[in-house]
Amino acid sequence: xxxxxxxxxxxxLLAALALVIYSYAGPIFFPEDFKAPAEQIILPVELDT
Numbered sequence: 387x388x389x390x391x392x393x394x395x396x397x398x399l400l401a402a403l404a405l406v407i408y409s410y411a412g413p414i415f416f417p418e419d420f421k422a423p424a425e426q427i428i429l430p431v432e433l434d435t
Contacts, residue, residue, distance in 0.1 A: 413420040
């Protein structure tokens with residue numbers, strides 16, 4: 387049972403580390419995935435006054 391808990395904990399830590407590495411290195415290697423949308427959105431706003 388203890389071995390299973392250690393494997394699950396190791397997998398979770400490895401996944402968290404991979405997510406942190408992707409968030410820092412992702413914009414360098416995959417810039418298209420991290421770009422903001424380039425279209426302008428104009429919506430009318432009605433204020434209750």
